[in-house]
Amino acid sequence: MITPALTAARPKSDGARGESTALDEAATAWALAARAGDPDAVEHFVRALHRDVLRYVAHLCADPQAVDDLAQETFLRALGSLHRFEGRCSARAWLLSIARRAVIDGYRRASARPRLADRPDWQLAAEHAQPRGLPGFDDGVVLLDLLAALPDERRQAFVLTQLLGLPYAEAAALSGCPEGTVRSRVARARATLAGELEHA
Incomplete structure (x- = not known):
């Protein structure tokens, strides 16, 4: 990058x-x-x-x-x-x-x-290309995997408010839904992530 x-x-x-x-x-x-x-x-x-x-x-x-x-x-x-x-x-x-x-x-x-060439092993190649041994690297990979498993609407609301720090009102404007909907999506995303982290 x-x-x-x-x-x-x-x-x-x-x-x-x-x-x-x-x-x-x-x-x-x-x-x-x-x-x-x-x-x-x-x-x-x-x-x-x-x-x-x-x-x-x-x-x-x-x-x-x-x-x-x-x-x-x-x-x-x-x-x-x-x-x-x-x-x-x-x-x-x-x-x-x-x-x-x-x-x-x-x-x-x-x-x-x-698509001209669709390689089924693209994920493996991407994993090998990533640096290893960095502090927090494994946690970052786990977080990305957990975020990828969230439904699109919840992931978007979570990323906008919790990772990028946007206020709920602006996240709602970006998402095209009411602020309360964004708040509930974030709460559900947090609950899902917390549950998945307990089982991991």
């Missing part, structure tokens, strides 16, 4: 939710400044939200090799549409909704074209 050489200028804050809110405010300000033509703001905007877009796309996309391409497509679409961004929601929520549509479009493109 390719990441920007410079670290994103992430605002400091006390807690996880406060950090998320500070990042949202900064990213939205950068998006509005980029819309006005500030090239430095474009760079700050992309660097601040690049990791969140990659994580979100990775959780939505079944093809790990397509994650970087879909994240790049997300930013290309967003930068081309900055003139329409008015700041009515956070720039992160706006960008993640673009990422969601990019993943859906990717699925549509993939289903419309035949």
